[in-house]
Amino acid sequence: MKELERDLGLPSVLAISIGAMIGSGIFILPALALEIAGPLVVVAYALAGLLVVPAALSKSEMATAMPEAGGTYIYIERGMGPLLGTVAGVGTWFSLSFKGALALVGGVPYLLLLFDLPLKPVAIGLAGLLILVNVVGAKQTGRLQLAIVVVMLAALGWFTAGSVAGVERANFAGFFDAGVGGLLAATGLVFVSYAGVTKVASVAEEVENPGRNIPLGILGSLVFTTVLYVAIVAVLVGITDPGSVAGSLTPVAVAAEVSLGQVGVVAVILAAVLALVSTANAGILSSSRYPFAMSRDKLVPEALSAVDGRFGTPVNAITLTGATLLVLIAFVPILEIAKLASAFQILVFALVNVALIAFREGSDEYTPEFRSPLYPWVQVFGVVTGLALLTQMGPVAIGGAVAITVGSALWYLAYVRPRVDREGAATDAIRRQVGRQALGEVESERRAPPREVLVAFTKRVDESRERALVSLAADLVRPDDGRVTAVRFEEVPDQVPLDAATDQSAADRSFERRMAALAADLGVDVEADEVVSHDTKHAVVNAAAHRGVDSIVAEHEPLRLRSRLVGDPIDWVVRHAPCDVLLVDNRGYDDPTDVSLLGDGSTFAPVTVNTAEAIARGDDGELSLWFPDGTGTDRQRRTFEAYAAELSGLLSVPVRTRWLRTDGGRPTRPDLLVRRGSDDRLHDALFEDRVPTPGCTTVTVYPHESRRPSFGRRLLERLSL
Template structure:
């Protein structure tokens, strides 16, 4: 694959970054921000500059670790995965295209102060010229950027220094009259003035000595531009009457004419044109690299990653970006759409900060030459403040950003997902943390004592099935010298009164107690037998468990009949209301199970299931097999992380452990004696997470565990388990 030439030095990096910022941010936005915050717009610019620092540091770090074309897209895709990478790539590409078009259309009013020209044709002509320059090569682009920035800064420096003596303190009266709300709203608006600070990262593959030049270029240009913005806006407010430039299309020209006369007015017009052309030029340069980088990762068609033999540039990507830019200028109200795109830009900055955390906490290869200070607090600050600023952008801006996100997701599902099997560093970092949390819970569960287990016999079961349930309970309590309470629950019709006659022991009850005494001696466990008669068995089971304070209820799982499906399974009700853990048994017998399988299809093994499997295997001198679905679409990193998790889990158990990958299409490596699995926490989670068994019927007794509500994982936890495991 052809690589882009590394011919952009530090001067070009600074020029691209400064040129990408000094445009609409200073020549157009101050007038709009003045209407919102008044003189406090000066603080808004300073505050916005500070809030950009976390993203600038994060992007500098990732750019030195991955100096590849694509910038924001590359970092988010590698850190957060192909889905968010697609969203970031498509959204940032559109955002930069919108802002480039806005810069050209917004710069024309300054030109109209000199010439009577139509706005759209002039903007289209300038756009076509810049597209051609970018096709010719990045070196020519960098040189043009340096020349533009030097002339532009000279003119702005003259305006600031020459106008400063004319500042009137009275113009700052009522500085904070707009309040905190006005200040934050203005900060959200002018935040986009600094968005270009990290554009240079999108051409990192073409930067000489990226480990040095990228951080210096990004951070140096941010510091310089923040000071320059604050100085210019302070002068702009101080030399004009309050409200005289608010809403103006050419606010800096108005101020220059008042302080420097015709010559200053002319210099500002020249600077404005150069600045806005420079913004558009940097926008084309950087935005065209997004389709290029996405194509190399197979997120868009491969033709967009082709590099021209003649010019050494991605001509197809630049051409596509140019066509979009021209269409926007010709047919779309750019100012409104640029505001929408700006909201997405703020969100992308928040994702940039999270991507750094994903890389550092994950297991992906990541070795940056520059590292952000104050990690992770700097990144947390940047993500939180980014979300806060989004709330200031208004419902229309948020809705537009949401539309871009939905479109990107549709593209991902329709084009990317069938072609790409890859995941981001964040997914693995979250998976590892979820695994560590699960192992901690397993360790606590294994250390906890089980003092009393209730075996609830809710229907006429034969002696063998009774024995199976009691034997299972005995294996659970034996290590802690606990007790099994075996209770037959009999339900009588509501119209039948609960008199002494119905509670008299029958011959069947006496036989049950005799069998229980024999079981106690045979299993070497204390067993207490009892009978309960009630109008409602499910309430009776729960009430008995609560009165006795048992640790676990063991009962048979009732097959769902039509009535159960319509009105609800009584056992489901017991699970939801039990004051303790519940084990539901699909009872095919229990005869010293030595091969115990722990089955989990979508997440780490539940602590209660691990505890039960370990106790049963230990009681019968057996082994535990960890079943996990054989997933041919699993990434190598996912498999390695799960292997490590299973190895750590095995070390916690008291019996020999082996792992077995099991196909979900009917094949299984062995026929176990007992299988233990997780049950759905509730109907909603069952629908969301599809917690039905992913394996075929194992042909043995199956124990489905339901931990008490206080020990069940919350929705977000289950969602993370489902997504990452």
């Protein structure tokens, strides 16, 4: 793969960043913002610059860790995964293209103050010239950008310095009349004036000494541009009659005519045209690197990552971006679309801050040369304020951002997902956090093992299966010298009075003798009882509630078709029991020394861990942690192995990890398998397991609803798979 040449120094970095900002933000937007906030627009520009700082710091850090072409896309894709990477890449590419087109169309009205020219043909001609310059090479682009910025800043500096003396304090009367609402609305509008501050990160692969030049370029240009914006807007408000420039297509030219006369107008026109051409130039340069970087990651067709052998630039990506720019200028109402794209840009800045947190928390290989200060509070501030500003953009802008997001997501599902098998650092960070929380819960529950377990016999079973259930319950209560309550439940028809069926039978007495023998044999307290009722499932739940047991152990068989459709009585017990329920597919319990704990690719539920450990410890056995294999990434496997190692350190029995095939291969047959049931046992029956049934006794644990993970926790577990 051909690499891009590193030939952009700090002056070019500053020029690209400043040139990307000083455009529509100062020559077009002040007139619109004045209509919203009046003189308070000066504060709106300062506040917007402050709110960009978190994204600027985050991008500066990530750019030094990943100095690759693609900028925002690279950071969000690596941090949040291919789905959000696709959304960010496509959306930011469109956003920058829209803003480039707006800059050209917005610059032409200033030119028309001097020449009688048609707007769109001139804009298209300028766009074609800039596309050609970008194809020739980044070095030429950087040099052109530097020249444009120097001339532009000289003109703007002269306008500002020459106009200060004419500022009238009276023009700032009613400074706070717009209130907080007006201030936030104006800040949301002018926020896009600073969007270009981080554009240079998209060409980070072409920057010399990126660890130094990128942070200096981004942060230095932001401070400089914020001060310049505030100064120019303050002068613009102070030298013009209140309301005279609100809504104007050329507000800075109107102000220059008041303070500097016709010569000032010509200087401002020159600065405006250069600034807006500069914005378009930087937009083509940076936006074309998004499809280039996405192509290298197989998110868009491979042809877009081709680097021309003669010029050393991604010609196909530049051509696609240029063609889009020309179409937008010729056929689309650019101003409205640019506002929609700007709303998406605010959302992308919020995602950039989240991506940095993901890298810091979820990637051991993340080693930036520059680190953002005040982490993570700066990033949290950036996310919250970004989303707050997004609400000020109006329903149309928000709807447009949603449309771009949905379209990008559909592209991901149709094109990317079949080709790409990667995950972001955030996924691993979530997985690690879920693992740490699960380990803490296991350790907490180990300090309070079950003291009483109810073994519910709801049907006649032979003595070996009877012993198996009681032995399992005994293993659960033995660590805390607890008690097993073994109850035979007999159901009689509704028309039969319960009093007539309460006499103890020979079978009942035999059952009690067997339980007494088991108590002596197992070394635990076993209490035998018989319960007669008209409804067994209610009787089981009532017995558990009356005795205050910690768990119910009952035998069950896999649901047949009819039971799958209409439900099974034991499902009612699972849903209504006041405690955990352990359903046993009973195939014998003869001293299980090989106990396996089955996971679904996420962490193990604490109650299943403690159940499996108690069984293995009761028979001096070992515990195997089973994870489905064949679907996760290498990073996922390493994280699970680390989780398994920490879990092993908490347990009192030998532990080993097994990775199981999920393609139909049969796993090793253990003596007993423990697994967690879903919140709905019918769901377990209707859908196939990810791992084939091993052909041994299986204990399916259904935690009580008070011990089940919250919806948010389950969502995080699903996201981390």
